[in-house]
Amino acid sequence: MLIFRGKEILTDTLTGNYADIKVPAECVVGQVSDKGNGLTAVEANAGYSAPEGYGFTLIREYFASHDDDASSIVARMKGLLGWKMSTRFCPVCGTALEDDTKETALRCPNCGKVHYPRVEPCIITIVEKDDKILLLRHKLRNQDLWCCLAGFIEVGESLEHGLRREIREETGLEVDNIRYMGSQSWPFPDQLMVAFYADWKSGEIKVQEDEISEARWFPKDQIPVSPQPGSISWKLIHYAF
Ligand SMILES: [Zn+2]
Structure with missing residues (x-):
């Protein structure tokens, strides 16, 4: 699970790679799962602090210290998280959206329109x-x-x-x-x-x-x-x- 907090990502202080740990539910303000790579990302609130052995790093600094493939995973999960947290209602009919069962997308249970992440x-x-x-x-x-x-x-x-x-x-x-x-x-x-x-x-x-x-x-x-x-x-x- 990738953990973001604003422009930061939680990393393992030993490896420098993103932490793969769980966050207490009360600190989670957003969550997304990517059906493509099987990963989940959460947005933690400001009250969540890094457990021992971990620390928050600016995402930009993560990009600077990792290659394109590793950076791309973080960019994708942060991008999906932002999309999921800001796409709650169908722009066509105004109904609350649900996760699509097959793709990384949101589906309108009323009109059937599928909404994909945007770039x-x-x-x-x-x-x-x-x-x-x-x-x-x-x-x-x-x-x-x-x-x-x-x-x-x-x-x-x-x-x-x-x-x-x-x-x-x-x-x-x-x-x-x-x-x-x-x-x-x-x-x-x-x-x-x-x-x-x-x-x-x-x-x-x-x-x-x-x-x-x-x-x-x-x-x-x-x-x-x-x-x-x-x-x-x-x-x-x-x-x-
Ligand atoms: Zn709709």
């Missing part, structure tokens, strides 16, 4: 100009961190179209030569981050002031305080693909 595609990108990269600081979250530009793909868009739109909206720049680098499941709550580099083509920086406090070009060897290892954002900034 939301997001682009994440670094624009390059000569030997500099574009980083930005957000107004509402992680204000002290210089981050990659990222955003959700809208209905009807390709990844490339969404990427050009996000860059244009947030910084006023146009880009060219978009290169796919890799992707990462980011279950906070349900994103698939798709990472690209792109070349600056035209325009001067003019940030969208509602969301961005500052965007600036940084020489690749003078990177400011930015996201930690474990995220694809870190890989982009540090050319670690």
Whole structure:
């Protein structure tokens, strides 16, 4: 059983792998079982503390210290847990949903509609100009961190179209030569981050002031305080693909 508490996961302090123990029922606020891999995950409340020999680790740090296969299990179970806890009623008819008997899905006992876990595609990108990269600081979250530009793909868009739109909206720049680098499941709550580099083509920086406090070009060897290892954002900034 995988045990999550917000953005943390319970790990065995000796092995560093996820703990496979039970949680007292009164501490469980959500639970999901995956029929594909046979695993169960629970969300523990803030009152649950790690038993001896175990400790809570940030999920992001777990990703940084485990390979893709091991990280993928944790990303899947955390993603499923978030989906299960936020999908309680049928969007078609409003009836309370039940676990499907065969698949990892929720079924409406009234209209029969089956609801599958969702993934939301997001682009994440670094624009390059000569030997500099574009980083930005957000107004509402992680204000002290210089981050990659990222955003959700809208209905009807390709990844490339969404990427050009996000860059244009947030910084006023146009880009060219978009290169796919890799992707990462980011279950906070349900994103698939798709990472690209792109070349600056035209325009001067003019940030969208509602969301961005500052965007600036940084020489690749003078990177400011930015996201930690474990995220694809870190890989982009540090050319670690
Ligand atoms: Zn229904």
